[in-house]
Amino acid sequence: MDKIGLRTHYAKEIKPELDSEEVVVGGWLRSIREHGRLKFLVLEDKSGSIQITAKRGDVSDSVFENISSLGKEWVILVRGKVKKNSEAPKGVEIVPTGIDVLSETADTLPLDFKVKAELDTRLDWRVLDLRDPKNAAIFKVQSKLIEEMTDRLRMMGFIQVFTPCLIGAASEGGADVFSVAYFDKRAYLRQDPQLHRELLIAAGFDKIFDLGPSWRAEPSHTPRHLCEHRGCAVELSFIRDETDTIKIEEELVVSALQGVKKDCREELELLEKDIKIPRRPFPELRFPEVYDILEEMGKKNRLGEGLDREGERLLGKWVEEKYKHEFCFVNRFPFESKPFYVMRVDEEPQWARSVDLMFKGLELSSGGQREHRYDKIIKQAKEKNLALKNIEWFTKFFKYGVPPMGGFNLGIERLTQKLLDLENIREATPFPRAPERLLP
């Protein structure tokens, strides 16, 4: 058989207007049906599907016979003539003149995405699972979210930076850091690119973002935690206070959602989702009023406590009822619940200029204004009982001129999960890392 050559079109590009043109398409064989003198194939690629129709007599005998030897999920290249046909699924089909088999499959498929399977089984066979256009659509939406946020950031004068994933000291202490062998020493996988972002601001970078992974060695099995996740982490300087970072974050989220609504129509249709563009400004709640709201909702908190899962859920509900809004910022967290590097309100040091963004009752980001005054950083580190020598690599730079700054780290998988109402965050990353899952 002669070789068919290069693909000329994606399935989606085959339109009735191309009638009689010769094309080459390539993809996975999703179905084969035979009705006597007629054989129908459905070929699918990343763009969608196209029907290939072979009628005995209209196509060569060898092509006609060859079709019966093909199997589901084989990868094939098809050359043929486009034919307008109002009875075909998209008013158009391809009449094949040649078919090349690029890859065959084993006899039985371990996962048929057309049959509903448990998430664990799906993840075991993730590659096959992601052939379901609905599951693939999640990642087209995710890619768009990132594209819009980073475009917007660049437009606002931010530059992208890469900060280290391997760090020499576990910055915030804690048991939930992964440690790795690093020659004859220990290194740790970062939990957040936070501290190095601050250092680049100290270097004068002014407005930066880091798009990258963080790791959490949390053995908890929740539908909102991964052991490896990604964040869009933003830092900017010469701010007046934390409300300047709130404005930037709001802008990013709104742009991201607008972009998805505009450019991901087909994906949203597949996923049966409608995107509501949130009204600006987003509601902003502050501690200690947050305690009153929670109490009104039936949850009593101790002074100094931050938000637990139940608290997040109740606040989300309250905001939805009161403001008809899916987003809200929570500001002025108790210093007790936040790390040493946050900035406190000078006059009310119990409260920090720490901000979380909530979406549908789930934390989407944490951030706020950072403390840039050396003396205060040291004082706060002492209050948190940190060994000063362990953080000296970071704190020492604050003696040499650092402007006021703030930022946030927004979880990409959480944003995707909540936007598309996915039950489990594992669906929002192609190959999730969870306590029980390190493969594939």
Ligand code: ATP
């Ligand atoms: P949570 O309290 O929900 O566990 P966190 O406060 O520990 O989150 P941060 O350190 O504030 O998380 O991280 C910034 C953002 O990164 C979070 O708001 C969230 O969107 C995302 N994130 C953090 N940890 C995880 C995780 N284990 N899996 C997925 N996303 C995460």
Ligand code: MG
């Ligand atoms: Mg947080």
